[in-house]
Amino acid sequence: KTEIIEWRYQLTGVELLHSSASFGILLLCFIAVSMTYIFGTLLTANGNLKLLNWLALGGVVLNIVLNFILIPKYGAYGAAIASLITQTLTVLGQIILSKQLLNYTTSLRIIRINLTFILSIIGVYYCFSHYINFSWYYQTLLFGIVGIGIAFITQMFNLKELFSILKKD
Numbered sequence: 721k722t723e724i725i726e727w728r729y730q731l732t733g734v735e736l737l738h739s740s741a742s743f744g745i746l747l748l749c750f751i752a753v754s755m756t757y758i759f760g761t762l763l764t765a766n767g768n769l770k771l772l773n774w775l776a777l778g779g780v781v782l783n784i785v786l787n788f789i790l791i792p793k794y795g796a797y798g799a800a801i802a803s804l805i806t807q808t809l810t811v812l813g814q815i816i817l818s819k820q821l822l823n824y825t826t827s828l829r830i831i832r833i834n835l836t837f838i839l840s841i842i843g844v845y846y847c848f849s850h851y852i853n854f855s856w857y858y859q860t861l862l863f864g865i866v867g868i869g870i871a872f873i874t875q876m877f878n879l880k881e882l883f884s885i886l887k888k889d
Contacts, residue, residue: 721741721747722737738796738797745801745804746803746804749803749807752810753807755814756814759815760772762818762822763814768817772817775813775817778810779806779807779810782806790802833876837871837874837876841870844863844870848862848863
């Protein structure tokens, strides 16, 4: 986060620290937003637009309230926190609605694969940030390659399924 902000805006000192802290929180929002694409689409395809719109309205109200509380005290960092809380609660609402309305089940195998992948990625990130002293460009490239490798090892990506999808057309 710090390297990206420094590279993009050439900030230094306190400005860099404040900007990168807010940017780091906003990067976490990406996880919730990505999941919103999945579960929001699922609910839309199922015809649950009214519930989805009520959930979105609740998110808007929550975000406005949190911004009124957090921005005066924390500035941009408070706005980022408000966004993270709002996005996370909104996607949790979508997951709960999807689970209740569509009555799907998640296998323990899928949960195991996801947890193994997430914990492996966190471990690799920790090692990269504490023990590898490359330029951040090279760290990012290497982390991406290792991440893809972990995705295949943990079967997050399955080569057979990938090839069968590609062969269908």
